[in-house]
Amino acid sequence: MPTSMTDSIAEDEIRHPTKELTVGEEVAIEMIAVHKWFGEFHVLKDINLTVNRGERIVICGPSGSGKSTLIRCINRLEEHQKGTIVVDGVELTNDLMNIEMVRSEVGIVFQSFNLFPHLTVLENLTVAPIWVRNVRKAEAEEAAMKYLERVKIPEQAAKYPGQLSGGQQQRVAIARSLCMNPRIMLFDEPTSALDPEMIKEVLDVMVELAESGMTMLVVTHEMGFATAVANRVIFMDFGEIIEQNEPHEFFNNPQHERTKLFLSQIL
Amino acid sequence: MADSAQTYETGKHPELPPPRTEVGVLGWIKHNLLSSPLNAVMTFLAILFLWFLIPPLFEWIVLDAVWTADSRKECWDKMEVPEGAACWAFITGRFRLFIYGFYPEASRWRVNLSFVLLLLAIVPVLYDKMPGRKFGLWYAMAFPFITGWLLVGGFGLTPVDTDQFGGIMLTLVIGVTGITFSLPIGILLALGRRSKMPVLRILCIMFIEFIRGVPLIALLFIASSMLNFFLPPGTVFDLLIRVLIMVTLFASAYIAEVVRGGLQGIPKGQHEAADSLGMTYVKAQLLIILPQALKISIPGIVNTFIGLFKDTTLVLIIGMLDPLGIGRASLADAVWSGLSREVYLFVALFFFICCFSMSRYSLYLERKLHTGH
Numbered sequence: 013m014p015t016s017m018t019d020s021i022a023e024d025e026i027r028h029p030t031k032e033l034t035v036g037e038e039v040a041i042e043m044i045a046v047h048k049w050f051g052e053f054h055v056l057k058d059i060n061l062t063v064n065r066g067e068r069i070v071i072c073g074p075s076g077s078g079k080s081t082l083i084r085c086i087n088r089l090e091e092h093q094k095g096t097i098v099v100d101g102v103e104l105t106n107d108l109m110n111i112e113m114v115r116s117e118v119g120i121v122f123q124s125f126n127l128f129p130h131l132t133v134l135e136n137l138t139v140a141p142i143w144v145r146n147v148r149k150a151e152a153e154e155a156a157m158k159y160l161e162r163v164k165i166p167e168q169a170a171k172y173p174g175q176l177s178g179g180q181q182q183r184v185a186i187a188r189s190l191c192m193n194p195r196i197m198l199f200d201e202p203t204s205a206l207d208p209e210m211i212k213e214v215l216d217v218m219v220e221l222a223e224s225g226m227t228m229l230v231v232t233h234e235m236g237f238a239t240a241v242a243n244r245v246i247f248m249d250f251g252e253i254i255e256q257n258e259p260h261e262f263f264n265n266p267q268h269e270r271t272k273l274f275l276s277q278i279l
Numbered sequence: 280m281a282d283s284a285q286t287y288e289t290g291k292h293p294e295l296p297p298p299r300t301e302v303g304v305l306g307w308i309k310h311n312l313l314s315s316p317l318n319a320v321m322t323f324l325a326i327l328f329l330w331f332l333i334p335p336l337f338e339w340i341v342l343d344a345v346w347t348a349d350s351r352k353e354c355w356d357k358m359e360v361p362e363g364a365a366c367w368a369f370i371t372g373r374f375r376l377f378i379y380g381f382y383p384e385a386s387r388w389r390v391n392l393s394f395v396l397l398l399l400a401i402v403p404v405l406y407d408k409m410p411g412r413k414f415g416l417w418y419a420m421a422f423p424f425i426t427g428w429l430l431v432g433g434f435g436l437t438p439v440d441t442d443q444f445g446g447i448m449l450t451l452v453i454g455v456t457g458i459t460f461s462l463p464i465g466i467l468l469a470l471g472r473r474s475k476m477p478v479l480r481i482l483c484i485m486f487i488e489f490i491r492g493v494p495l496i497a498l499l500f501i502a503s504s505m506l507n508f509f510l511p512p513g514t515v516f517d518l519l520i521r522v523l524i525m526v527t528l529f530a531s532a533y534i535a536e537v538v539r540g541g542l543q544g545i546p547k548g549q550h551e552a553a554d555s556l557g558m559t560y561v562k563a564q565l566l567i568i569l570p571q572a573l574k575i576s577i578p579g580i581v582n583t584f585i586g587l588f589k590d591t592t593l594v595l596i597i598g599m600l601d602p603l604g605i606g607r608a609s610l611a612d613a614v615w616s617g618l619s620r621e622v623y624l625f626v627a628l629f630f631f632i633c634c635f636s637m638s639r640y641s642l643y644l645e646r647k648l649h650t651g652h
Contacts, residue, residue: 087555089551089554089555108559112557112558112559113557115554115555115556115557116556116557118555119555120555122548122551122552124546124548126546126548126549126551126552127552128549128552128553128567128571129571129650130570130571130574130648130650139556139566139567140556140557140558143558143562143566144556144557144558144562172650174650188556189555189556192556192557
């Protein structure tokens with residue numbers, strides 16, 4: 013069983029889901045033979061991945077293995093050069109309309125939060141619903157307060173991001189994504205920039221999100237979170253998916269040499 | 280008084296007041312004026328310098344100055360020592376000329392009205408807490424056109440030729456027009472220069488680099504003389520309009536580079552966050568990127584505006600009479616010649632008041648928009 017490491021928290025500290033997490037039949041994301049290059053560097057090699065609705069997938073791997081690039085391709089923050097990506101039935105091509113449609117359906121939480129520093133917390137949450145979805149201001153604010161309560165910081169609504177702690181900022185970032193009512197949430201190392209005591213508050217919110225049935229792709233090294241919540245763990249190295257399995261099997265019975273090596277280094 | 284030597288149990292240490300010499304007036308004096316022996320000497324020398332400089336200057340400018348007279352001779356006769364003080368009579372006697380230029384007497388109320396309209400337009404732009412600010416901003420956008428129309432004699436008024444514009448009024452016309460139009464044009468140029476579309480990007484780069492590479496005076500000469508070669512024969516294209524266009528384009532190239540600097544200061548993550556929420560390019564720029572980029576650019580933008588405002592004096596080279604031009608023309612008057620100090624001080628004071636206000640406003644704006652903490 014995984015034990016704690018310096019920059020993550022022990023598994024028994026993670027809140028475990030209180031209800032059974034289920035996976036739907038419907039396909040949410042389909043990646044077929046996806047390749048991507050950064051200049052000469054072949055960063056994603058023949059990625060094939062099908063994600064069903066309600067799946068919670070944790071992606072791990074050494075740095076530079078392409079895991080962030082993979083999830084960033086799903087909302088087209090990175091453009092893939094070969095292969096097909098279909099999100100919620102919409103294929104990602106150069107069509108800007110499609111890209112904006114997919115982006116408003118797919119939320120992403122970044123390692124560095126990327127809150128808008130010139131807007132208050134409440135404005136951070138309402139700016140996209142008001143200007144992208146044309147929701148009325150009062151309605152958007154009401155919804156935003158609901159999500160702030162869900163991430164347990166309604167009292168910070170009037171503050172600016174610069175006045176909050178890292179953990180609070182990341183929870184605001186999660187709430188900001190949720191305000192667009194996304195059907196899929198991507199997490200790009202959401203706890204890597206946080207102090208250990210703040211990691212738990214962010215992970216708790218993510219567990220709660222999993223309980224609500226959200227489809228989640230999480231790039232993280234929090235193996236405790238993976239065992240508690242994920243139904244599949246994917247290991248990537250050198251731009252390839254090396255191995256994927258349900259968490260218990262993945263951690264206790266890794267098949268591939270590189271997976272074993274990686275696990276022995278981080279656990 | 281808390282005894283500094285007193286010891287407390289661990290975890291029970293109370294919050295003590297800071298030493299008296301560290302806060303308040305004493306603290307300020309200690310930290311700012313006497314922080315080191317060298318600093319104390321410098322403070323003493325500065326006080327000494329001001330002691331010898333200020334009183335005579337004040338006497339020359341205010342106490343001994345003559346405010347009413349009909350000629351330089353009369354002015355100097357009124358003084359204890361001839362030429363020993365300022366002769367402001369020269370300025371007060373020509374005050375209206377300095378303000379209105381050669382704008383016809385009977386129509387000068389239009390200039391006064393324009394000035395009031397200008398103040399009304401500035402308020403909603405500068406103060407965001409004003410009630411009904413939205414309408415104020417719409418008005419501010421319409422202001423340059425309304426006033427321009429008013430000054431040249433639209434609305435059925437007697438037409439006034441723009442070569443009768445002069446003095447402070449001319450400075451304000453050029454300065455305000457340049458400032459209001461160069462900011463939006465500059466922002467568009469900056470966005471264009473960062474565009475992914477090569478044709479647009481190259482056009483913007485060429486424009487910016489050409490304008491920045493040519494002195495404003497050269498552009499003004501081009502405006503006053505060469506432009507006629509490029510226009511169809513017989514076209515009458517007002518000289519003031521040409522000057523306004525040149526000054527605006529000149530400032531917009533500088534604004535573009537200042538704003539581009541601001542845009543480069545915005546982390547990539549802000550673009551990604553805006554994109555990931557489904558915002559279009561225009562919405563992302565207007566709501567997320569530009570508000571932050573412009574905030575960073577405030578010192579540079581105001582710097583450019585101040586430069587533009589002072590550069591308006593260059594129009595005297597192509598024969599337009601701004602306050603400096605009027606001053607120089609007045610000095611040619613034999614009755615008054617020899618009072619150049621007064622004239623240039625007066626013109627300097629006018630520009631200083633305008634530019635210093637802009638500078639203070641930019642500091643206020645920076646403080647107000649600071650959300651970092």
